[in-house]
Amino acid sequence: MAVETELLAGLVIARLSGDIDHHGAKPLREAIDGAVIASGARELELDFRDVSFMDSSGIGLVMGRYRLMQELGGQMWLVNVAAHLKKVMILAGLDRLSILDKPIRRDGKEGKPGEPNQYHEAAI
Amino acid sequence: MNPINTMKLQFEGRSVNEAFSRTAVAAFVTQTDPTIEELSDIKTAVSEAVTNCIVHGYRDTLGTVYITANLYPDSRITIKIRDKGRGIPDIKKAMEPMFTTAPEEERAGLGFAVMQTLMDKVKVTSKEGKGTTVTLERSIRSKGE
Ligand SMILES: Nc1ncnc2c1ncn2[C@@H]1O[C@H](COP(=O)(O)OP(=O)(O)OP(=O)(O)O)[C@@H](O)[C@H]1O
Numbered sequence: 571m572a573v574e575t576e577l578l579a580g581l582v583i584a585r586l587s588g589d590i591d592h593h594g595a596k597p598l599r600e601a602i603d604g605a606v607i608a609s610g611a612r613e614l615e616l617d618f619r620d621v622s623f624m625d626s627s628g629i630g631l632v633m634g635r636y637r638l639m640q641e642l643g644g645q646m647w648l649v650n651v652a653a654h655l656k657k658v659m660i661l662a663g664l665d666r667l668s669i670l671d672k673p674i675r676r677d678g679k680e681g682k683p684g685e686p687n688q689y690h691e692a693a694i
Numbered sequence: 695m696n697p698i699n700t701m702k703l704q705f706e707g708r709s710v711n712e713a714f715s716r717t718a719v720a721a722f723v724t725q726t727d728p729t730i731e732e733l734s735d736i737k738t739a740v741s742e743a744v745t746n747c748i749v750h751g752y753r754d755t756l757g758t759v760y761i762t763a764n765l766y767p768d769s770r771i772t773i774k775i776r777d778k779g780r781g782i783p784d785i786k787k788a789m790e791p792m793f794t795t796a797p798e799e800e801r802a803g804l805g806f807a808v809m810q811t812l813m814d815k816v817k818v819t820s821k822e823g824k825g826t827t828v829t830l831e832r833s834i835r836s837k838g839e
């Protein structure tokens with residue numbers, strides 16, 4: 571479990587990797603929140619491309635970051651979520667928050683809902 | 695029906711052992727030739743039950759977590775995960791989605807819901823002050839079915 575954060579004009583991209591479980595959740599949470607708060611960013615993208623495993627501790631992590639961005643008047647979304655992880659997220663109702671595979675902003679351009687996930691396509 | 699193979703595992707309830715224990719159970723179950731999805735479901739459910747022993751059963755203490763996994767001739771597996779911790783006063787309530795006694799740790803209250811969705815059966819027995827046993831059951835479909 572690890573996270574790498576990158577700041578792009580008001581957007582923090584957090585690339586998570588490895589297993590997200592109770593053991594690893596706290597350092598991940600601190601790293602992501604630290605990057606958001608220090609930068610004053612209002613948008614957060616969680617990239618799940620290199621996440622191999624996630625249980626309900628990962629749901630807690632996602633919901634906690636969703637709440638943080640709501641409090642800051644910002645937005646967050648997830649990209650590159652593998653099918654076996656999406657299964658757990660959907661049963662937790664995260665699909666109802668419409669943060670799963672949202673279109674990605676690129677160069678500050680706003681993506682429109684329903685647009686293909688550009689990040690996803692680039693990865694294929 | 696008697697199991698055709700059994701594995702027992704016992705380890706200290708340290709969070710670093712969450713990954714170890716789900717991986718060990720998955721390695722044992724691999725001999726039934728599960729699909730990647732079945733293996734992933736089992737790992738996730740085991741992780742939920744083991745994490746509950748550590749986070750809730752042994753809250754503020756360090757205790758031992760016990761796992762017994764059985765493989766049956768009809769490709770059914772059972773995994774029993776047990777702690778000797780504080781126990782659950784109201785099991786029905788504890789199993790309700792979103793119910794948690796530890797919201798301050800960003801717990802979603804979804805561990806049991808995840809286990810129930812991913813497994814065929816989830817049985818919970820518990821006694822306050824004595825501990826909790828969660829038994830997970832799942833049939834492994836042979837590939838190509
Ligand atoms: N082994 C256990 N010993 C004592 N209490 C338990 C045990 N397992 C579960 N519980 C109780 O049942 C509740 C619900 O468990 P569940 O796994 O569904 O959610 P959670 O652990 O609180 O949150 P999450 O699993 O989403 O991180 C817990 O909050 C706890 O009160």
Ligand SMILES: [Mg+2]
Pocket residue numbers: 626742745746804805806
């Ligand atoms: Mg739990």
